[in-house]
Amino acid sequence: MTTAGRRILVARPAAQSGRLLQLMAAAGWQGQSFPVMEIQPQPETLAHLPQQAAQADWLFFVSPSAIDVAWPTLQAQPPAARLACVGQASARRLAMLSGQDILFPTAGSDSEALLALPQLADVAGQRWLIVRGQGGRALLADTLRARGAQVSLAEVYQRVDGRPDWRLLDDGLPDAMVLTSSEMAEQLFRLAGPARAGTLQCLLYCVPHPRIAERLQALGATRIVTTRADDDALVAGLREWFSRHP
Incomplete structure (x- = not known):
């Protein structure tokens, strides 16, 4: 039909x-x-992003917007940190931009699915940088901290009225x-x-x-x-x- x-x-x-x-x-x-809604980059946060990324073991990109806004700033000095995201489409795009293998959950497309991965069971002492928009969910950061990780945020964009x-x-x-x-x-x-x-x-x-x-x-x-x-x-x-x- x-x-x-x-x-x-x-x-x-x-x-x-x-x-x-x-x-x-x-x-x-x-x-x-x-x-x-539209996405408005935050220049001041982006200016500090390469330094933050250089100190991280993991970079987690919360959304397609986080990738689109942040990666142009990072590509001049690609971070040595491992990369993670949620969603197959985001993982494909991030892999294409970075040339790296990307950690992402295949059983779901949210923070809960990422946190269920075995690679995140033991993160004590690891340094995580979460790249997101202003006002994102706190679940991932709170859970990683509870598991012993050091977590920083880079809120690289804000949502504005479309x-x-x-x-x-x-x-x-x-x-x-x-x-x-x-x-x-x-x-x-x-x-x-x-x-x-x-x-x-x-x-x-x-x-x-x-x-x-x-x-x-x-x-x-x-x-x-x-x-x-x-x-x-x-x-x-x-x-x-x-x-x-x-």
């Missing part, structure tokens, strides 16, 4: 939506960028919207305001983690497809949904 002709809004920052929009076009869908084109929502409901973080879900409803809350609660959402689905449910959404954390999986999940709900 064909699923062509669907219209999907992608709420990621515009710079991170290109490949997903291409996959949607290949599926015969109309993917449209609908950035509810400028989505609300006509893409107001002029007719899309078939689905892709959200890839809990912060995106919260930002979407905040920017939309009470007048659009009912519309947002009616939409079908595609998300790459149960935690995002839980946040959407708390905001009143009821139709949610949860997939793995990569672009191909997001498209496959939507394709399966559309084939079962023509």
Whole structure:
């Protein structure tokens, strides 16, 4: 059964939506960028990043944005530290940029899955640098410290309001919207305001983690497809949904 002709809004920052929009076009869908947040690098933090990285045994990149923002600063003097991240797509990109083997969990795409890896069972005395945005989750840092590691943070970017084109929502409901973080879900409803809350609660959402689905449910959404954390999986999940709900 064909699923062509669907219209999907992608709420990621515009710079991170290109490949997903291409996959949607290949599926015969109309993917449209609908950035509810953008990523703003923090120059002062980035200026100190090479020195921090040189003192670390491990660098952990929390998100694709952390890689995109931090690596251009690090590539002039690539760190000797071992590299870790979550998500297969992030691992592929980080491996391509660094030329290193990347530690990442294959059984999940979050801090919990990383912490379950045997390589993190005994980290006493190791120096970890967590590269992230401002206000990230504390679970990884707290758990590593509890296991005896020395943990530092490099908050290399902050999330700022995006400028989505609300006509893409107001002029007719899309078939689905892709959200890839809990912060995106919260930002979407905040920017939309009470007048659009009912519309947002009616939409079908595609998300790459149960935690995002839980946040959407708390905001009143009821139709949610949860997939793995990569672009191909997001498209496959939507394709399966559309084939079962023509």
